[in-house]
Amino acid sequence: MMQPPTIDDIRAAAKRIDGAVIRTPMLMSRTLSEIIGAEVWLKFENLQFTGAFKERGALNKLLQLTDEERARGVIAASAGNHAQAVAYHAKRLGIPATIVMPATTPTIKVSQTAGHGAQVVLEGVMYDDAHDKACELALERGFVFVHPFDDAAVIAGQGTLGLEMLADVPDLDVLVVPIGGGGLLSGIGIAARALKPDIELIGVEAELYPSMKCAIEGCALPLGGDTLAEGIAVKQPGQLTSEILKELKVEVMLVAERDLERAVAMLAGIEKSVVEGAGAAGLAALLADPKRFAGRKVGTILCGGNIDTHLLANVLVRDLVRSGRIARLRVAAHDRPGALAAITAKFEAAGVNIIEINHSRIFTRLPAKDTVIEVEGEARDPAAIDEVVVMLESAGFHVERASLD
Template sequence: MDTVTLDMVRAAKERLNGVAQHTAIMQSTAVSTCSHCNVFLKMENLQRTGSFKLRGAYNKVASLSEAEKARGIVASSAGNHAQGVALAASEYGVKATICMPSNAPLSKIDATRSYGADVVLAGDFYSDAYDKACELEKEKGLTFCHPFNDPLVIAGQGTIALEILEDVPETDVIVVPIGGGGLISGIAVAAKAIKPSIRIVGVQTAGMPSMKVSVEDDKLTTVPSHKSLADGITVGTPGDVTFELVKKYVDDIVTVDESEIAGAILFLLERVKTAAEGAGACPVAALMNHKITGIEGKNVVALVSGGNIDVNIIDRIINNGLVQSWRRAYFDVVVEDRPYVLASLTKLVSDSNANILSIFHDRSQRDIEVGYVHVALELETMNEEHVQGLLKTLRANGFPAVLR
């Protein structure tokens, strides 16, 4: 018998009434066009606390006995479960201690503290935070709120499926990020119970595909820790509860790499006008890069599971994405150090309709001969053809530029 049922998910929905938002589903022409299917985005990045995690965390805390609440609760999290537990604990007047990796985004740490929880930073990865939470559970007799391997948490996450099938009953496929498996387990159980023909596809990072490897090996398998833009799903070992549910209900698991995740974050920012954290962008990354087969022309719901991304990371992703898409280019060229040479160089750049963002003029490099100067240009460009054309033009006019 399953540890999580549709009735449990429906009970969770009742508990979450007035707490979790029924988030919007928007059809995305931009994602649909590049994915060759009809894509709808389930916007859990607009959920309270900025993530779906509120659903499972609140359902768990709301279901605790008075004795369990009185002991205080402890949780481990990369950041989003932390905020969900902290908010739920504050509403029930329960003391919460949250263990998080020391390199968790500052925005997630600050948000967790803002709900009144004590934050304990431990190690560099989720597994370190989990070990610390287990230690505190034993030392202080706290009640542990697991982020994914708990039927009540899983049932809470499953309420997303109820909303998807209420809003888009013609859904053929739901694409969901996987870390420890709580989110996809809850969605799969509920969705398959309502619509058995529906297909559930999970997405993991290529660096930490713990659930994919476990399913392939038919046993719980631990993969080495690996830093990722999708910090919310960097889980080395899936839960035993979620593992069994995923094996039974999930149809396929695919992976995306870091550049694909970054590209999806940038695409969502620029084309969909929404901010997604790395984990939340993984389903879109999988669709954009054609990782999922057999979905051409289908109605596909991609879960944008969270939006709690550090603004510093956004800045790096934007810059990297502009370079990867040839909309920003860096040229180096050594020219004669005499009047009008720099003006001639910049005129050629201007005539090509490239915009100079910055220019660096340096005579002091060791390998630059006297009478010459190194010029570094940061340019705003249109595409690869534009960049290569400008490079050719500069060389044809006596400027031996190289692309950095």
Template sequence: MLTLDDVRAARERIGDAAVHTPIDYSHTFSRFTGAEVYPKYEQFQRTGAFKIRGATNRIATLPESAREAGVVTASAGNHAQGVALAATRAGVDATIVMPENAPISKVKATEGYGGTVVLHGADYDAAQAHAHDIEREEDRFYVHAFDDEDVMAGQGTIGLEILEDCPEVDTVVVPIGGGGLISGIATAVKGLDDDVRVVGVQAEGASSVADSLVKGEVVSLDAVDTIADGIAVGRAGDRTFPVIRERVDEVVTVSDPEIAMAITYLLERSKVLAEGAGAAALAAVIEGTFDYDEGEVIVPLVCGGNIDSNTLTTVLMRGLIERGRYLRLKTVLTDEPGALRRLATVIAEERANIYAIQHDRTARDVGMSSAEVELDLETRGHDHVEHLIDVLESKGYPVEVLL
């Protein structure tokens, strides 16, 4: 099984390929939770995520024959970029198979780091199958995203940095997809201080490791569904699962709305952009998904920041809705001059701001002398939303909340 010495050796191999990312005390999240929260900001890593660590260590340990033949992998994002950059730095040819619907920004980034991108299949499974075809046909070495001890050891260098920069840490919180990241970190942390607790976090819609721990064996999910695409993995690794079972103290899950909230908080309060997987650990801390004491020193890992722009728009909107900062409602007006102005006046008097209005005099489910109106509003919290609805209804406006 993976050892602390393996992680230390990986650190020597990685050298300056990966930067030592910061840990910073957060007054905001500490105030929210009552704990002492020190996020580890791995989204400042090269390629915007931790994957460069494991990819660099894996390629550094390849035999010369494999280096000459080149490597191949499958990925929809961060692993693709990590392998592309690590291979380019080592002078190794890399082919990256990505699903045909992969975000163009991630495709371009992978190509920019020197990888040859092949688009194939509708999803990751199809891309992975094609990558293995290329592995056999071209005799390339397949670099697994997580189920590889050299990859796990590379990711574990984050654990070394956490214990160096925050030696007083009580709990380290780590996102889990296939388990390579937490396997490496738990090995490093427990090897240095067995009293430090390691908590893993999965999305509710991709809880393969949590389910496997309950059943005592690796299980595969029929489907995954989460905004945290970086941890949307349907099966834990055969190599990672035994490490998790032995060295991780607890695995919990968080919902997509909770992840969206954490992304929004990071952006608004810390000025940090995180992807869904990157915000999952902090979401578990904010929501109190696992038990911790007041004043406990907690290091949640923000493991990446490569979020697609379209996804970011959706996530931020969901975060605003969850916090009562955005409201979409429908009401009915008398179809007469000045009716819309009077409604807008009520909204302004209650200090809500109108983003957009859709006024429909032909809606089928209202009377001939009425008009249906949908409004997108900026609000100031759940109490403000409830008060605004009460005021509108008291003035004779029927209200249907749409978002």
């Protein structure tokens, strides 16, 4: 098996890629720190040109290819961010690139990758399907395979983040880092432990894809589902990265979809920063278990910002629903003139804006003379919605409230 990179390899990578990737800001979030009860530092890797940290590892790998390898061209498999990183830097360096992406990859990532000049091949449902196809094409056409995480040069490139984070905030107690294949935390972990041996390292996976947790701990948890964090939805983590993370004694936390959604929404609302599900996984872990981090100096990485705009809109609206600002009320009423006016009057009185109204006369268990009127409303605060419900019930209406959970 390939040898893991050393701190010297990571320092060499930092010099190699200097000036070609952005040294992104590392900022303390006062609001998130107050919410979590810890000192929370965010590394804004979503500000890289391609929107993610993957440029570091991809570029470090490409810069070490021989002239003969460059001429043959490179191939990569990725759900999006590694794809864009390889495509962008390969074009910049004059290296032909082919990228295999799962057919389920968000449109924005496919179009951006093609926009960087790479030939895009869509294959399968998961990253693993795309990986198998890329390996097949590499053998068939002689391309150099640029692995997204299980490669020492790629890991060393990602490790440059660890150097930057501890240069900016040397007294961090713990690093909380999203895990897909494990390349990011492997590189950061090697760098961080060399600089500060007692620093705690926590990896974060989506609850639906606990592959690295199982690889490290030897557990067997169910794997699969439609996660918001598709960038870390990996069925088979790296062999090299698994060994590195075991050696570093990394603990892996699992986060639920609800916490991922909340983290994406909070970063948009509080930090005014667009972050994809995988990129928000670190914050999701802090939100899921704030007691674990209370009073400590925590560093986490907003490692990608490439989220489909429609999906982002859904996440933000769902967050308004969960916070009680938007509600859908099912109101049982007699189907006669004035019923709807009586209902909407209560919304007006409570200062709740009506977004949508729908009558359901057929698909209901109510008597034939009755109807269910679904009213979706948006309020200034949850108390206004509660007020509407009280007013409707006081007027004799039966009210049910739709829930996301």
